[in-house]
Amino acid sequence: MTDRIYYTEPSCRSFQGTVTRIGEHNGRPTVVLDRTAFYPTSGGQPFDTGRLGTVSVIETLDEDEEIVHVVDTPMSVGVVVPGEIDWTRRFDHMQQHTGQHVLSAAFDRLFDNRTTSFHMGTEASTVDLAREVAQSDLERAVEEANRVIWEDREVSIRFVSADEAARLPLRKEPVREGTLRLIEIKDFDLSACGGTHVHRTGAIGMIAVTNAERFRGGARITFVCGARALRSFRQYRDAVTGAVRVLSVLPHELPNAIERAQLESKDLRKTVSRLQGMLAVHEASTLLEGATLAGDLRIVVQALEGWDAAGLKAIAAALVSQKDVAVCLLSMSDPVAVVVARSQNVVIDAAKTLRALLDRFGGRGGGRPDLAQGAGLIGKVDEILAAARDRL
Ligand SMILES: [Zn+2]
Numbered sequence: 001m002t003d004r005i006y007y008t009e010p011s012c013r014s015f016q017g018t019v020t021r022i023g024e025h026n027g028r029p030t031v032v033l034d035r036t037a038f039y040p041t042s043g044g045q046p047f048d049t050g051r052l053g054t055v056s057v058i059e060t061l062d063e064d065e066e067i068v069h070v071v072d073t074p075m076s077v078g079v080v081v082p083g084e085i086d087w088t089r090r091f092d093h094m095q096q097h098t099g100q101h102v103l104s105a106a107f108d109r110l111f112d113n114r115t116t117s118f119h120m121g122t123e124a125s126t127v128d129l130a131r132e133v134a135q136s137d138l139e140r141a142v143e144e145a146n147r148v149i150w151e152d153r154e155v156s157i158r159f160v161s162a163d164e165a166a167r168l169p170l171r172k173e174p175v176r177e178g179t180l181r182l183i184e185i186k187d188f189d190l191s192a193c194g195g196t197h198v199h200r201t202g203a204i205g206m207i208a209v210t211n212a213e214r215f216r217g218g219a220r221i222t223f224v225c226g227a228r229a230l231r232s233f234r235q236y237r238d239a240v241t242g243a244v245r246v247l248s249v250l251p252h253e254l255p256n257a258i259e260r261a262q263l264e265s266k267d268l269r270k271t272v273s274r275l276q277g278m279l280a281v282h283e284a285s286t287l288l289e290g291a292t293l294a295g296d297l298r299i300v301v302q303a304l305e306g307w308d309a310a311g312l313k314a315i316a317a318a319l320v321s322q323k324d325v326a327v328c329l330l331s332m333s334d335p336v337a338v339v340v341a342r343s344q345n346v347v348i349d350a351a352k353t354l355r356a357l358l359d360r361f362g363g364r365g366g367g368r369p370d371l372a373q374g375a376g377l378i379g380k381v382d383e384i385l386a387a388a389r390d391r392l
Contacts (some may be wrong), residue, residue, distance in 0.1 A: 018034045037083060081117060103142070113133065340354045340374075349369045357387060
């Protein structure tokens with residue numbers, strides 16, 4: 001049985017312990033000590049990392065009565081080692097976990113809305129609430145939670161029997177039997193919890209909700225505390241500053257400005273497409289004048305400057321709307337886009353012609369016997385044009 005130092009001294013970051021057992025977990029060596037300050041994953045809070053002497057602790061597991069340290073180098077039974085936990089990581093977890101107690105208690109006290117589960121992620125944490133939350137209630141709960149944080153209330157640990165616990169106003173029913181560890185936030189919250197917490201609520205710094213959504217008949221609230229709240233603020237600030245600079249508007253005008261820009265761009269796309277269609281007809285008649293004649297068949301094989309794949313297709317369609325035309329158009333871009341098409345009365349297979357070009361110059365594409373499109377061809381435009389002329 002491991003003596004869990006963090007149960008009574010959550011701010012202990014270095015200690016001495018003796019190796020009592022060694023083993024293996026997923027191919028890595030493990031170590032059990034007689035006592036440890038390392039917190040194992042449980043109750044929504046992730047494990048601690050750190051060092052045992054010169055050995056790195058990669059993960060910490062809770063296995064019944066023992067705490068198992070997954071390490072990067074094997075150790076020997078009987079060795080006494082100094083342990084040091086990664087305090088930046090742990091303190092962050094303490095800020096998030098204590099913040100969760102305060103936030104859950106705020107929802108519970110103000111709106112009788114129970115927390116059904118808690119998860120601490122690497123970026124943000126979530127609590128799931130039994131019932132949905134109106135936006136105004138959410139803001140009220142967050143304000144209440146921050147008020148309690150700024151009042152810098154004492155956070156204390158006590159141990160009680162199950163009988164004693166039954167007579168106490170615990171926020172939620174304890175799941176464990178026997179002796180219970182209670183976390184009390186003075187005059188605000190009392191709940192059974194095995195996690196690590198800051199000594200006073202002031203150390204949480206602040207709590208900010210970044211998202212709230214409906215979840216399984218209730219609500220899922222995403223939140224950040226302490227240093228994470230600052231980091232989150234910086235991310236939002238940088239994103240907003242960047243967007244404000246690009247759009248030349250004030251921050252609160254951003255949603256409208258983006259919507260306006262989207263509508264404008266949609267209108268422009270429509271206009272461009274209409275004009276391209278008109279220009280394609282004009283371009284097609286010019287190309288047809290310079291077509292190569294093979295009996296009745298008029299062959300147009302050209303690379304065109306300033307047209308994208310959609311434009312090439314529009315020109316090709318305009319060309320083959322007439323009788324006796326076979327056409328292969330390339331873009332001047334690199335890699336090359338290509339359209340192969342023919343009039344309904346012509347027997348050439350456009351898809352096969354395209355396939356032959358793709359086989360030789362690479363790229364991908366396909367189509368029907370009367371119209372085929374490809375892109376990503378690599379090669380000199382003159383060579384691709386010559387190959388197309390040979391095929392048509
Ligand atoms: Zn807890």
